[in-house]
Amino acid sequence: MRTVKILLLMLFPVIANAQTILPAEVQIKTAVLAAPEEERETATVLGYNVNGKLITLREGKGGIICVADDPNQEGVRVSCYSKKLEPFIARGRQLTAEGKSEMEKREIRKKEADSGELPMPDAPSMMYILSGTNENYNSETGELKDGNFRYVIYIPYATAESTGLPTKPFAPGMPWIMDPGTHRAHIMVTPPIKQEEKK
Numbered sequence: 001m002r003t004v005k006i007l008l009l010m011l012f013p014v015i016a017n018a019q020t021i022l023p024a025e026v027q028i029k030t031a032v033l034a035a036p037e038e039e040r041e042t043a044t045v046l047g048y049n050v051n052g053k054l055i056t057l058r059e060g061k062g063g064i065i066c067v068a069d070d071p072n073q074e075g076v077r078v079s080c081y082s083k084k085l086e087p088f089i090a091r092g093r094q095l096t097a098e099g100k101s102e103m104e105k106r107e108i109r110k111k112e113a114d115s116g117e118l119p120m121p122d123a124p125s126m127m128y129i130l131s132g133t134n135e136n137y138n139s140e141t142g143e144l145k146d147g148n149f150r151y152v153i154y155i156p157y158a159t160a161e162s163t164g165l166p167t168k169p170f171a172p173g174m175p176w177i178m179d180p181g182t183h184r185a186h187i188m189v190t191p192p193i194k195q196e197e198k199k
Contacts, residue, residue, distance in 0.1 A: 024047060028142075029141070045060065045067075046067045076132045088121075092105055129149065130147045150190045157185055
């Protein structure tokens with residue numbers, strides 16, 4: 001009996017993890033909700049296998065990549081972005097896997113982008129982010145009600161002067177530029193929140 005208990009304890013983390021990973025088709029359906037409707041069918045989708053590893057769930061012929069909800073994070077959050085951003089974002093994932101802190105990641109990618117080692121988009125490149133609460137998410141159908149959108153347009157090395165944008169918003173939903181003059185300069189657009197998300 002003691003041996004059985006030990007075996008069950010050893011298997012429990014694997015079983016628990018497997019229960020949090022949704023079927024690939026559900027992950028895909030949720031992930032593409034962040035994309036414009038006309039790009040959902042052709043998007044490449046990254047998601048999680050039964051071991052919690054990020055893999056390609058679907059190869060797409062379109063111009064965007066969508067990422068499924070991370071089962072280890074609270075709430076629901078999916079994103080889609082231009083394929084031109086993939087070197088930058090993939091490098092961030094790699095550095096995270098290496099245990100680098102957020103500031104270390106920023107410094108490393110800045111050095112690599114400034115030197116040309118890390119290719120950055122040569123034109124404004126879009127990222128769409130959709131988030132919501134677990135209460136409003138149907139894990140069987142992949143549908144999310146009352147999600148909140150955020151739009152991020154990467155425009156490396158742009159400044160407030162070159163874009164005419166402020167460095168902070170002065171009204172709900174207005175665009176503004178964050179990290180101006182750097183490799184990660186981007187325009188933020190955050191529409192009014194439909195509902196508060198749980199932290």
